[in-house]
Amino acid sequence: MKLTHTQIVARGVLALAALCAAGAGAGPVEDTAQAETLIRGGDFVSAMNLLRKAAEQNHAPAQARLADLLVVAEFNSEALALYQKAAAQGEPAGELGLGRMYADALGVPRDQEKALELYRKAEARNYAPAVDALARAYRAGNLGLPKDLDKARELDARARALFEAGKASK
Structure with a gap:
Protein backbone atom coordinates (compact mmCIF):
# COMPACT_ATOMS: atom_id res chain seq x y z
CA MET A 1 0.00 0.00 0.00
CA LYS A 2 1.40 3.34 -1.03
CA LEU A 3 0.81 6.24 1.37
CA THR A 4 0.04 9.72 0.20
CA HIS A 5 2.08 12.68 1.37
CA THR A 6 -0.82 13.77 3.60
CA GLN A 7 -1.04 10.32 5.20
CA ILE A 8 2.71 10.26 5.85
CA VAL A 9 2.58 13.70 7.47
CA ALA A 10 -0.49 12.71 9.53
CA ARG A 11 1.20 9.53 10.78
CA GLY A 12 4.35 11.50 11.61
CA VAL A 13 2.34 14.03 13.58
CA LEU A 14 0.55 11.24 15.47
CA ALA A 15 3.82 9.47 16.21
CA LEU A 16 5.37 12.72 17.43
CA ALA A 17 2.35 13.40 19.62
CA ALA A 18 2.61 9.92 21.13
CA LEU A 19 6.32 10.43 21.82
CA CYS A 20 5.67 13.79 23.43
CA ALA A 21 2.92 12.35 25.60
CA ALA A 22 5.13 9.47 26.69
CA GLY A 23 8.12 11.71 27.28
CA ALA A 24 6.19 14.48 28.95
CA GLY A 25 7.02 12.90 32.27
CA ALA A 26 4.92 12.49 35.29
CA GLY A 27 3.51 15.29 37.31
CA PRO A 28 4.88 16.42 40.67
CA VAL A 29 2.85 13.87 42.64
CA GLU A 30 4.20 10.98 40.58
CA ASP A 31 7.71 12.43 40.60
CA THR A 32 7.60 12.64 44.40
CA ALA A 33 6.38 9.05 44.69
CA GLN A 34 9.10 7.87 42.30
CA ALA A 35 11.68 9.80 44.34
CA GLU A 36 10.62 7.92 47.49
CA THR A 37 11.16 4.63 45.66
CA LEU A 38 14.60 5.79 44.57
CA ILE A 39 15.47 6.86 48.12
CA ARG A 40 14.53 3.41 49.44
CA GLY A 41 16.80 1.98 46.75
CA GLY A 42 19.67 4.27 47.75
CA ASP A 43 19.66 6.46 44.61
CA PHE A 44 19.63 9.83 46.33
CA VAL A 45 20.96 11.80 43.37
CA SER A 46 18.12 10.74 41.05
CA ALA A 47 15.62 11.15 43.88
CA MET A 48 16.81 14.68 44.60
CA ASN A 49 16.54 15.55 40.90
CA LEU A 50 12.93 14.39 40.81
CA LEU A 51 12.13 16.14 44.09
CA ARG A 52 13.73 19.36 42.86
CA LYS A 53 11.65 19.18 39.66
CA ALA A 54 8.45 18.69 41.68
CA ALA A 55 9.44 21.36 44.22
CA GLU A 56 9.97 23.86 41.41
CA GLN A 57 6.36 23.17 40.43
CA ASN A 58 5.39 24.33 43.94
CA HIS A 59 4.51 20.83 45.14
CA ALA A 60 4.67 21.22 48.92
CA PRO A 61 5.33 17.55 49.82
CA ALA A 62 8.30 17.52 47.43
CA GLN A 63 9.58 20.77 48.89
CA ALA A 64 9.48 19.33 52.39
CA ARG A 65 11.05 16.00 51.41
CA LEU A 66 13.84 17.67 49.45
CA ALA A 67 14.45 19.92 52.46
CA ASP A 68 14.72 16.81 54.67
CA LEU A 69 17.51 15.50 52.46
CA LEU A 70 19.22 18.89 52.29
CA VAL A 71 19.29 19.16 56.11
CA VAL A 72 21.06 15.80 56.29
CA ALA A 73 23.59 17.12 53.77
CA GLU A 74 23.90 20.32 55.85
CA PHE A 75 22.55 22.63 53.15
CA ASN A 76 20.51 24.43 55.78
CA SER A 77 19.77 27.70 53.98
CA GLU A 78 18.27 25.92 50.98
CA ALA A 79 16.38 23.54 53.27
CA LEU A 80 15.02 26.48 55.26
CA ALA A 81 13.65 28.16 52.14
CA LEU A 82 11.96 24.94 51.02
CA TYR A 83 10.47 24.22 54.44
CA GLN A 84 9.13 27.78 54.56
CA LYS A 85 7.46 27.38 51.15
CA ALA A 86 5.95 24.04 52.12
CA ALA A 87 4.77 25.31 55.52
CA ALA A 88 3.22 28.39 53.92
CA GLN A 89 1.07 25.98 51.87
CA GLY A 90 -0.03 24.13 55.01
CA GLU A 91 2.15 21.07 54.37
CA PRO A 92 2.59 19.40 57.78
CA ALA A 93 5.97 17.90 56.83
CA GLY A 94 7.13 21.43 56.04
CA GLU A 95 5.78 22.75 59.33
CA LEU A 96 7.50 20.00 61.30
CA GLY A 97 10.76 20.39 59.37
CA LEU A 98 10.77 24.14 59.87
CA GLY A 99 9.99 23.60 63.54
CA ARG A 100 12.98 21.25 63.85
CA MET A 101 15.20 23.88 62.30
CA TYR A 102 14.10 26.37 64.98
CA ALA A 103 14.36 23.78 67.75
CA ASP A 104 17.89 22.77 66.72
CA ALA A 105 19.11 26.20 65.54
CA LEU A 106 19.84 24.91 62.02
CA GLY A 107 20.34 27.97 59.86
CA VAL A 108 18.16 30.08 62.16
CA PRO A 109 18.46 31.28 65.74
CA ARG A 110 17.09 28.76 68.26
CA ASP A 111 13.47 29.62 69.01
CA GLN A 112 11.68 26.99 71.10
CA GLU A 113 8.41 28.94 71.07
CA LYS A 114 8.35 29.13 67.26
CA ALA A 115 9.37 25.46 67.04
CA LEU A 116 6.52 24.42 69.34
CA GLU A 117 4.04 26.52 67.36
CA LEU A 118 5.07 24.80 64.12
CA TYR A 119 5.03 21.32 65.69
CA ARG A 120 1.50 21.97 66.96
CA LYS A 121 0.32 23.14 63.54
CA ALA A 122 1.52 19.87 62.02
CA GLU A 123 0.09 17.89 64.94
CA ALA A 124 -3.29 19.56 64.44
CA ARG A 125 -3.27 18.16 60.89
Whole structure:
Protein backbone atom coordinates (compact mmCIF):
# COMPACT_ATOMS: atom_id res chain seq x y z
CA MET A 1 0.00 0.00 0.00
CA LYS A 2 1.40 3.34 -1.03
CA LEU A 3 0.81 6.24 1.37
CA THR A 4 0.04 9.72 0.20
CA HIS A 5 2.08 12.68 1.37
CA THR A 6 -0.82 13.77 3.60
CA GLN A 7 -1.04 10.32 5.20
CA ILE A 8 2.71 10.26 5.85
CA VAL A 9 2.58 13.70 7.47
CA ALA A 10 -0.49 12.71 9.53
CA ARG A 11 1.20 9.53 10.78
CA GLY A 12 4.35 11.50 11.61
CA VAL A 13 2.34 14.03 13.58
CA LEU A 14 0.55 11.24 15.47
CA ALA A 15 3.82 9.47 16.21
CA LEU A 16 5.37 12.72 17.43
CA ALA A 17 2.35 13.40 19.62
CA ALA A 18 2.61 9.92 21.13
CA LEU A 19 6.32 10.43 21.82
CA CYS A 20 5.67 13.79 23.43
CA ALA A 21 2.92 12.35 25.60
CA ALA A 22 5.13 9.47 26.69
CA GLY A 23 8.12 11.71 27.28
CA ALA A 24 6.19 14.48 28.95
CA GLY A 25 7.02 12.90 32.27
CA ALA A 26 4.92 12.49 35.29
CA GLY A 27 3.51 15.29 37.31
CA PRO A 28 4.88 16.42 40.67
CA VAL A 29 2.85 13.87 42.64
CA GLU A 30 4.20 10.98 40.58
CA ASP A 31 7.71 12.43 40.60
CA THR A 32 7.60 12.64 44.40
CA ALA A 33 6.38 9.05 44.69
CA GLN A 34 9.10 7.87 42.30
CA ALA A 35 11.68 9.80 44.34
CA GLU A 36 10.62 7.92 47.49
CA THR A 37 11.16 4.63 45.66
CA LEU A 38 14.60 5.79 44.57
CA ILE A 39 15.47 6.86 48.12
CA ARG A 40 14.53 3.41 49.44
CA GLY A 41 16.80 1.98 46.75
CA GLY A 42 19.67 4.27 47.75
CA ASP A 43 19.66 6.46 44.61
CA PHE A 44 19.63 9.83 46.33
CA VAL A 45 20.96 11.80 43.37
CA SER A 46 18.12 10.74 41.05
CA ALA A 47 15.62 11.15 43.88
CA MET A 48 16.81 14.68 44.60
CA ASN A 49 16.54 15.55 40.90
CA LEU A 50 12.93 14.39 40.81
CA LEU A 51 12.13 16.14 44.09
CA ARG A 52 13.73 19.36 42.86
CA LYS A 53 11.65 19.18 39.66
CA ALA A 54 8.45 18.69 41.68
CA ALA A 55 9.44 21.36 44.22
CA GLU A 56 9.97 23.86 41.41
CA GLN A 57 6.36 23.17 40.43
CA ASN A 58 5.39 24.33 43.94
CA HIS A 59 4.51 20.83 45.14
CA ALA A 60 4.67 21.22 48.92
CA PRO A 61 5.33 17.55 49.82
CA ALA A 62 8.30 17.52 47.43
CA GLN A 63 9.58 20.77 48.89
CA ALA A 64 9.48 19.33 52.39
CA ARG A 65 11.05 16.00 51.41
CA LEU A 66 13.84 17.67 49.45
CA ALA A 67 14.45 19.92 52.46
CA ASP A 68 14.72 16.81 54.67
CA LEU A 69 17.51 15.50 52.46
CA LEU A 70 19.22 18.89 52.29
CA VAL A 71 19.29 19.16 56.11
CA VAL A 72 21.06 15.80 56.29
CA ALA A 73 23.59 17.12 53.77
CA GLU A 74 23.90 20.32 55.85
CA PHE A 75 22.55 22.63 53.15
CA ASN A 76 20.51 24.43 55.78
CA SER A 77 19.77 27.70 53.98
CA GLU A 78 18.27 25.92 50.98
CA ALA A 79 16.38 23.54 53.27
CA LEU A 80 15.02 26.48 55.26
CA ALA A 81 13.65 28.16 52.14
CA LEU A 82 11.96 24.94 51.02
CA TYR A 83 10.47 24.22 54.44
CA GLN A 84 9.13 27.78 54.56
CA LYS A 85 7.46 27.38 51.15
CA ALA A 86 5.95 24.04 52.12
CA ALA A 87 4.77 25.31 55.52
CA ALA A 88 3.22 28.39 53.92
CA GLN A 89 1.07 25.98 51.87
CA GLY A 90 -0.03 24.13 55.01
CA GLU A 91 2.15 21.07 54.37
CA PRO A 92 2.59 19.40 57.78
CA ALA A 93 5.97 17.90 56.83
CA GLY A 94 7.13 21.43 56.04
CA GLU A 95 5.78 22.75 59.33
CA LEU A 96 7.50 20.00 61.30
CA GLY A 97 10.76 20.39 59.37
CA LEU A 98 10.77 24.14 59.87
CA GLY A 99 9.99 23.60 63.54
CA ARG A 100 12.98 21.25 63.85
CA MET A 101 15.20 23.88 62.30
CA TYR A 102 14.10 26.37 64.98
CA ALA A 103 14.36 23.78 67.75
CA ASP A 104 17.89 22.77 66.72
CA ALA A 105 19.11 26.20 65.54
CA LEU A 106 19.84 24.91 62.02
CA GLY A 107 20.34 27.97 59.86
CA VAL A 108 18.16 30.08 62.16
CA PRO A 109 18.46 31.28 65.74
CA ARG A 110 17.09 28.76 68.26
CA ASP A 111 13.47 29.62 69.01
CA GLN A 112 11.68 26.99 71.10
CA GLU A 113 8.41 28.94 71.07
CA LYS A 114 8.35 29.13 67.26
CA ALA A 115 9.37 25.46 67.04
CA LEU A 116 6.52 24.42 69.34
CA GLU A 117 4.04 26.52 67.36
CA LEU A 118 5.07 24.80 64.12
CA TYR A 119 5.03 21.32 65.69
CA ARG A 120 1.50 21.97 66.96
CA LYS A 121 0.32 23.14 63.54
CA ALA A 122 1.52 19.87 62.02
CA GLU A 123 0.09 17.89 64.94
CA ALA A 124 -3.29 19.56 64.44
CA ARG A 125 -3.27 18.16 60.89
CA ASN A 126 -2.84 14.66 62.39
CA TYR A 127 0.67 14.36 60.99
CA ALA A 128 2.00 11.29 62.81
CA PRO A 129 5.68 12.40 62.93
CA ALA A 130 4.63 15.69 64.56
CA VAL A 131 2.50 13.89 67.14
CA ASP A 132 5.48 11.64 67.85
CA ALA A 133 7.82 14.64 68.15
CA LEU A 134 5.48 16.28 70.66
CA ALA A 135 5.30 13.05 72.67
CA ARG A 136 9.10 13.03 72.87
CA ALA A 137 9.12 16.70 73.86
CA TYR A 138 6.68 16.05 76.72
CA ARG A 139 8.66 13.00 77.81
CA ALA A 140 11.90 15.03 78.02
CA GLY A 141 10.45 18.39 78.98
CA ASN A 142 11.77 20.04 75.77
CA LEU A 143 10.50 22.93 73.65
CA GLY A 144 9.49 24.80 76.76
CA LEU A 145 7.00 22.10 77.69
CA PRO A 146 6.77 20.66 81.18
CA LYS A 147 7.80 17.06 81.60
CA ASP A 148 4.48 15.20 81.44
CA LEU A 149 4.65 11.43 81.03
CA ASP A 150 0.87 11.01 80.91
CA LYS A 151 0.61 13.46 78.02
CA ALA A 152 3.58 11.75 76.34
CA ARG A 153 1.87 8.35 76.58
CA GLU A 154 -1.38 9.80 75.21
CA LEU A 155 0.48 11.30 72.24
CA ASP A 156 2.46 8.08 71.73
CA ALA A 157 -0.79 6.12 71.40
CA ARG A 158 -2.18 8.69 68.97
CA ALA A 159 1.01 8.65 66.89
CA ARG A 160 0.95 4.83 66.72
CA ALA A 161 -2.66 4.89 65.56
CA LEU A 162 -1.88 7.50 62.90
CA PHE A 163 1.18 5.58 61.70
CA GLU A 164 -0.91 2.37 61.48
CA ALA A 165 -3.71 4.15 59.64
CA GLY A 166 -1.13 5.50 57.19
CA LYS A 167 0.28 2.01 56.59
CA ALA A 168 -3.19 0.62 56.07
CA SER A 169 -4.03 3.23 53.42
CA LYS A 170 -0.97 2.34 51.32
